[in-house]
Amino acid sequence: MSRFAFLVATFCFAAATYAQTITFGASVQLTGPVANTGRYYKDAYDFAIDKINAAGGVKVGGAQSKLALKLLDNQSDVNLSVRQYSQLLSQDKVNFLLGPFASNFVLADSSIAEKASVPMVQGGGASDEIYTRGYKFIFGTLPPASDYFGSTIDAMKKLNPPPSSVALLYADDSFDVSVAKGTSALLQKAGIKVALDQRYSSNASDFSVVLVAGHETEVLNFIRQAKGLGVSPKLYSFTVGVPSADFRQALGKDANGASGMTAWLPSASLKDTWFGDAEAFARDWKARFGYDPDYHAAAGVAAVEAFVKAIESAGSTDPAKVRAALAKVSFDSLYGHIAFNDKGQISLPQIMIQIQNDKVVPIFAGTDFINKLEYPLPAWGKR
Amino acid sequence: MQLLLQVLASGVLLGGLYALMALGLALVWGVLNIVNLSHGALIMLGAYATYFMFTGAHIDPFAALPVTAIVLFVIGYAIQRGILNLVIRGPMFNTLLITFGIEVVLTYLAQLWFSADFRAINPTYAGANFAVGGITIPLVQVISFAIAIALTVAMWLFLLHTRIGRGIRASAQNLVAARLYGVDPKRIYAVTFGLGAALAGVAGGLYGTVSQINPYIGGPLTAKSFAIAIIGGLDNPLGVIVGGLCLGIVESLTALYIGPTYRDVASFGILVLVLIVRPSGLLGRTT
Numbered sequence: 001m002s003r004f005a006f007l008v009a010t011f012c013f014a015a016a017t018y019a020q021t022i023t024f025g026a027s028v029q030l031t032g033p034v035a036n037t038g039r040y041y042k043d044a045y046d047f048a049i050d051k052i053n054a055a056g057g058v059k060v061g062g063a064q065s066k067l068a069l070k071l072l073d074n075q076s077d078v079n080l081s082v083r084q085y086s087q088l089l090s091q092d093k094v095n096f097l098l099g100p101f102a103s104n105f106v107l108a109d110s111s112i113a114e115k116a117s118v119p120m121v122q123g124g125g126a127s128d129e130i131y132t133r134g135y136k137f138i139f140g141t142l143p144p145a146s147d148y149f150g151s152t153i154d155a156m157k158k159l160n161p162p163p164s165s166v167a168l169l170y171a172d173d174s175f176d177v178s179v180a181k182g183t184s185a186l187l188q189k190a191g192i193k194v195a196l197d198q199r200y201s202s203n204a205s206d207f208s209v210v211l212v213a214g215h216e217t218e219v220l221n222f223i224r225q226a227k228g229l230g231v232s233p234k235l236y237s238f239t240v241g242v243p244s245a246d247f248r249q250a251l252g253k254d255a256n257g258a259s260g261m262t263a264w265l266p267s268a269s270l271k272d273t274w275f276g277d278a279e280a281f282a283r284d285w286k287a288r289f290g291y292d293p294d295y296h297a298a299a300g301v302a303a304v305e306a307f308v309k310a311i312e313s314a315g316s317t318d319p320a321k322v323r324a325a326l327a328k329v330s331f332d333s334l335y336g337h338i339a340f341n342d343k344g345q346i347s348l349p350q351i352m353i354q355i356q357n358d359k360v361v362p363i364f365a366g367t368d369f370i371n372k373l374e375y376p377l378p379a380w381g382k383r
Numbered sequence: 384m385q386l387l388l389q390v391l392a393s394g395v396l397l398g399g400l401y402a403l404m405a406l407g408l409a410l411v412w413g414v415l416n417i418v419n420l421s422h423g424a425l426i427m428l429g430a431y432a433t434y435f436m437f438t439g440a441h442i443d444p445f446a447a448l449p450v451t452a453i454v455l456f457v458i459g460y461a462i463q464r465g466i467l468n469l470v471i472r473g474p475m476f477n478t479l480l481i482t483f484g485i486e487v488v489l490t491y492l493a494q495l496w497f498s499a500d501f502r503a504i505n506p507t508y509a510g511a512n513f514a515v516g517g518i519t520i521p522l523v524q525v526i527s528f529a530i531a532i533a534l535t536v537a538m539w540l541f542l543l544h545t546r547i548g549r550g551i552r553a554s555a556q557n558l559v560a561a562r563l564y565g566v567d568p569k570r571i572y573a574v575t576f577g578l579g580a581a582l583a584g585v586a587g588g589l590y591g592t593v594s595q596i597n598p599y600i601g602g603p604l605t606a607k608s609f610a611i612a613i614i615g616g617l618d619n620p621l622g623v624i625v626g627g628l629c630l631g632i633v634e635s636l637t638a639l640y641i642g643p644t645y646r647d648v649a650s651f652g653i654l655v656l657v658l659i660v661r662p663s664g665l666l667g668r669t670t
Contacts, residue, residue, distance in 0.1 A: 033599045035499035172644050216501060220595045227510035228521030246500035250595060380510050
């Protein structure tokens with residue numbers, strides 16, 4: 001009898017301290033045309049989960065739980081991505097979802113999460129369209145696409161000589177259309193003349209400022225064709241490529257002068273619970289993966305951290321409770337201050353950056369210039 | 384007017400490069416009756432070969448083209464001799480499947496070895512341009528155009544006047560008669576495929592100087608080469624020049640007047656039109 005009681009006691013004790021593994025599911029572009037950015041997310045999720053597990057994991061209901069990741073390769077195919085998220089939920093029975101890269105993927109995949117009432121935190125989609133559907137379970141660590149050129153336009157207002165006209169070029173997909181809509185509104189408010197057409201209706205070389213919202217391929221071709229055709233805008237800024245190392249490497253010296261924006265720079269002032277600060281994070285990332293992280297990487301890590309803080313605050317892994325905790329989460333991290341608005345999107349200002357001497361230099365944030373902007377850019381032949 | 388001329392000039396230069404891309408495909412298709420779905424992957428490999436010679440050994444990309452051609456010729460010869468020869472007498476569907484499989488394998492090997500990072504071949508003179516009557520012409524594109532046209536004409540002369548060329552044409556017209564004349568089909572087929580691959584490789588190297596390289600550029604380029612080969616007609620090697628120029632100009636004009644989104648609609652629209660009105664291609668025989 002006493003042996004039986006002892007067995008029962010041991011069993012109850014074990015059950016009380018049994019720590020479950022919390023599994024995240026994600027479908028990311030590891031192969032296919034956008035794999036060069038998709039891999040940032042795989043590395044970010046792996047890195048964050050390893051770091052958090054090394055520090056003891058997540059505290060849930062009195063026990064420390066480890067995190068695990070089930071990652072699938074969607075081959076840059078949206079339809080496969082949707083099927084994979086369904087599989088992650090129904091077959092692999094993951095606890096929570098992490099997002100893919102790219103707004104068009106997030107738009108489709110988020111519907112799966114919402115239908116299953118499982119929270120998804122994604123760091124890959126910035127399009128405002130993601131947050132217009134009244135979804136309650138989707139949170140995003142990328143600030144709104146409509147504001148991408150915000151700091152650039154604020155900087156333009158302070159330039160001397162002021163830009164006479166702006167060409168706004170954009171590709172035909174959710175993210176870029178979002179950017180264009182928001183940017184043209186901001187330009188109008190700033191009183192800057194805009195030529196919105198994708199096509200040049202008059203002298204092609206007469207634009208003083210060109211803003212491009214497009215994919216890396218188009219931006220790369222734009223720069224090379226501008227050089228080849230002798231088109232020298234005084235200022236040109238892109239929504240993609242400039243913060244990313246492989247883009248700068250592909251262009252070499254031709255990347256100098258290009259402006260862009262990022263919501264994140266590896267600054268030591270961004271303190272983090274697990275990584276120390278953003279500067280240490282960037283160093284450790286480079287040591288582990290062999291390339292420099294950019295805001296995609298930081299946004300991916302922020303997604304994992306947001307989940308951990310929410311789970312600890314909710315004290316449970318119940319999807320509805322964690323969802324409620326995510327909506328209220330507010331903490332500082334290597335990515336900046338993480339808090340989601342009532343639509344589920346983070347609000348972070350974009351920092352205008354420019355490539356000078358092969359390095360990314362922060363130019364403008366808030367209301368002031370941080371460093372000198374190279375403007376007007378000299379003609380291609382004179383660089 | 385200025386803008387129209389500029390766009391036409393760009394279209395013509397682009398068209399020359401397209402013609403070279405399609406030449407390899409048309410050659411293999413016309414002679415071996417193989418629609419090589421891995422053609423784009425061979426273009427991609429040629430682009431990478433030129434890129435690595437440029438960045439690794441600092442060989443000027445245009446000087447590296449002959450080496451690229453030889454490397455791709457060897458690869459093409461091996462693919463034909465080793466793999467395609469096994470299904471060449473079978474239904475065409477089998478060759479479609481096998482070449483599709485080769486395309487998938489080559490693409491993912493490239494992803495494994497070279498990663499998905501974008502590369503660009505950026506020689507120091509990449510931005511040089513000269514003005515002709517108010518139109519700006521990029522130097523690199525002119526050189527690519529000149530090489531493309533030269534190779535196409537050279538291929539035409541090769542097929543017409545050399546022994547191997549005549550052997551290739553003979554095998555295409557009547558294999559039994561060709562064998563009676565001493566043509567070894569296995570060798571001729573492998574040489575032809577190798578030539579097609581070599582042309583694809585050179586086109587890839589040139590493509591890398593005007594656009595960017597990643598493992599996935601192959602698919603759309605195969606489709607484009609396919610369209611050009613059909614538009615130009617398979618019977619005459621000069622047909623690809625006509626097809627390429629046609630496509631280059633149509634794409635540039637569409638991008639200007641209708642919108643860049645409709646470029647592919649216009650390209651493939653022309654293809655459908657040609658298939659309806661003149662199925663053997665613009666330069667094909669009408670019998």
